[in-house]
Amino acid sequence: MRRCLVWALACLITAFAVVGALKPAYATAGCRVDYAVPSSWQGGFQGSMTITNLGDPLSSWRLGFTFPNSTQKVVQGWTGTWAQSGRAVTVTNAGYNGAVPTGSSMNVGFTGSWSGSNPAPAGFTVNGVACVGAAPVTTSPTAGDPWNPPSSLVSPLAAVWSHEEATYSDLFGFKNYGWDQLFAAGGQLNYCVRWDSAAHVTAAQRDAIAGALQRQYQKWVDALLDDGAGWNNWPYRQVPVKVVGWAVRDRAQLEWSDPAVDIYVNDISENAPQCGTPCGRFFHQDGDYSGCPGGASHHYDHSLWLTAGFSGGAGGDWGQRIGSEYYLSNLNAENIHILLHEMGHTYGLDDFYDWDPTPGQGFLMKAGSATAITDFDKWMLRDWWRHLKTRYGR
Numbered sequence: 001m002r003r004c005l006v007w008a009l010a011c012l013i014t015a016f017a018v019v020g021a022l023k024p025a026y027a028t029a030g031c032r033v034d035y036a037v038p039s040s041w042q043g044g045f046q047g048s049m050t051i052t053n054l055g056d057p058l059s060s061w062r063l064g065f066t067f068p069n070s071t072q073k074v075v076q077g078w079t080g081t082w083a084q085s086g087r088a089v090t091v092t093n094a095g096y097n098g099a100v101p102t103g104s105s106m107n108v109g110f111t112g113s114w115s116g117s118n119p120a121p122a123g124f125t126v127n128g129v130a131c132v133g134a135a136p137v138t139t140s141p142t143a144g145d146p147w148n149p150p151s152s153l154v155s156p157l158a159a160v161w162s163h164e165e166a167t168y169s170d171l172f173g174f175k176n177y178g179w180d181q182l183f184a185a186g187g188q189l190n191y192c193v194r195w196d197s198a199a200h201v202t203a204a205q206r207d208a209i210a211g212a213l214q215r216q217y218q219k220w221v222d223a224l225l226d227d228g229a230g231w232n233n234w235p236y237r238q239v240p241v242k243v244v245g246w247a248v249r250d251r252a253q254l255e256w257s258d259p260a261v262d263i264y265v266n267d268i269s270e271n272a273p274q275c276g277t278p279c280g281r282f283f284h285q286d287g288d289y290s291g292c293p294g295g296a297s298h299h300y301d302h303s304l305w306l307t308a309g310f311s312g313g314a315g316g317d318w319g320q321r322i323g324s325e326y327y328l329s330n331l332n333a334e335n336i337h338i339l340l341h342e343m344g345h346t347y348g349l350d351d352f353y354d355w356d357p358t359p360g361q362g363f364l365m366k367a368g369s370a371t372a373i374t375d376f377d378k379w380m381l382r383d384w385w386r387h388l389k390t391r392y393g394r
């Protein structure tokens with residue numbers, strides 16, 4: 001999925017983005033996990049999980065869940081390889097139990113320790129896909145689903161959706177939209193900054209870059225809320241966005257010594273510094289961050305690629321790319337509109353270079369015609385949500 005913004009210069013096509021466009025579709029995934037505590041004693045307990053495969057047959061699996069409390073620890077697990085990083089636990093299949101046919105179940109168990117309280121994990125993933133108790137149906141909105149845009153937008157929205165169906169190579173097969181990433185991460189997102197510039201960066205700039213990113217991201221989240229409540233069963237009012245890493249050519253460019261972010265030095269890809277691939281969602285869509293130093297909590301979902309002298313933009317499942325000078329000079333702007341436009345692409349929204357569904361009105365995803373998320377942008381985003389939401393059990 002590659003979309004780009006012709007702002008002043010020609011659209012820049014990167015190898016990284018092309019890889020995204022060529023990613024194969026994933027098999028249909030669906031699972032249910034039943035969690036039980038057969039026995040518990042002061043400070044310890046036995047846990048058991050039964051995984052039922054409701055999707056295509058699995059040849060290998062990786063179960064993930066997060067303990068609600070930091071005091072909950074796996075002491076010893078069986079029927080797989082167990083790992084815990086902070087509250088996050090993963091179990092990878094053993095050699096003999098990787099295959100799980102459709103409709104079959106298998107069980108894993110462990111002994112654990114706890115103090116204070118011992119609540120059950122709230123959710124589980126198998127191979128990075130949230131287990132919502134049913135195989136996702138991803139072909140059409142649920143019958144009776146609310147679809148209540150302003151009447152003047154109904155026809156333009158239908159035209160946009162038809163255009164996407166006609167022009168996207170694998171609209172419903174693609175499983176790494178921003179939506180998929182957000183749900184796989186449980187409603188929060190990690191970013192890594194690719195600092196594609198020779199300039200130095202202060203700690204204050206670093207923090208301002210992260211702050212602006214959070215504020216801009218929330219603008220799209222707000223487009224899914226009505227009076228603070230999620231439209232059409234949308235679950236997240238706030239999406240915490242955390243910058244966990246920076247990639248740079250020369251460590252000396254970063255004028256801080258605190259350990260606030262992971263730092264990747266001189267790992268060059270597409271002629272730009274890149275954050276470590278073992279930690280990147282784009283490279284590990286199965287959610288396996290076992291090669292990431294620091295573990296899963298240090299992984300990043302999106303890259304924010306900031307390039308010196310770049311006046312356009314690009315966005316996709318890998319993240320967003322905009323000019324470093326543009327971003328730094330707009331950190332306090334209410335709407336960093338090129339960034340917002342590229343975030344829209346991460347969530348599947350289309351470009352409009354060759355046609356206009358709302359002639360003369362202007363909207364953010366039609367580059368150059370608006371500088372903030374409009375009502376039409378909001379309803380295009382909602383159209384994506386109603387088409388994909390069953391993937392996430394909503």
Ligand SMILES: [Zn+2]
Pocket residue numbers: 003004005006341345350351367
């Ligand atoms: Zn665009």
